[in-house]
Amino acid sequence: MSSPSSHTILCISTPSQIASCLATYQELRPHLIDEQQFVLQIEHQQKQDGFRLNAISIGDEIVALVGYRIMTTTAWGKIVYIDDLVCKESHRGKGLGSQLLxxxxxxxxxxxxxxxxxDSGYQRNAAHKVYLNNGYILGCHHFIKTLN
Structure with missing residues (x-):
């Protein structure tokens, strides 16, 4: 396993940088298909919500990324919420997720x-292990209701 500080973390902000993250994002969010829509979505989140996107590349390939934002809630006050943390399957187990955390x-x-x-899908056992090993706890259940 690589040490958690062995890779440079990139700030992703330009349309071409955002587009370069799509293939990695798709491993977590396979519904993201259209590159132009993906770039527009991330740009919107950056402008609207202060969404930040950082990544680790090896060569020219983005192999891990994290998307997050600051938010304030009545329950917890000012927090950072991680929307997305993904590492390409071919690069898992190398400490990249821990470095981004x-x-x-x-x-x-x-x-x-x-x-x-x-939040993490209940079936993502390998990810849960990473979170627990990095000091995260199971703090609550997250309920979803789809509206028609």
Whole structure:
């Protein structure tokens, strides 16, 4: 396993940088198909919600990324919420996810946040292990209701 600080973390902000993340994003969000729509969606989230996207590349390939934002809630106050954390299957087990989690932890501290939150599908056991090994706890259940 690589040490958690062995790769440079990139700030993703331009349309071409965002587009370069699509293949990696698709491993977590396979419904994201259209590159132009993907870029527009991320740009909208960046402008609307202060969404940040950081990534690790090996060569010219984005192999891991994290998308997150600062938010304030009545329950927890000012927090960072991680929307997406994904590592390409071919690069899992190398500490890249942990490196990105540490990066977000530091961002949260620097911005006066006391906690970092995320949701994870119940079936993502390998991801849960990474979160637990990085100090996350199972804090609540997240309920969803689809509206027609």
């Amino acid at each position: 540490h990066f977000v932890d530091n961002f949260a501290k620097e911005n006066g946040c006391k906690q970092v939150h995320l």
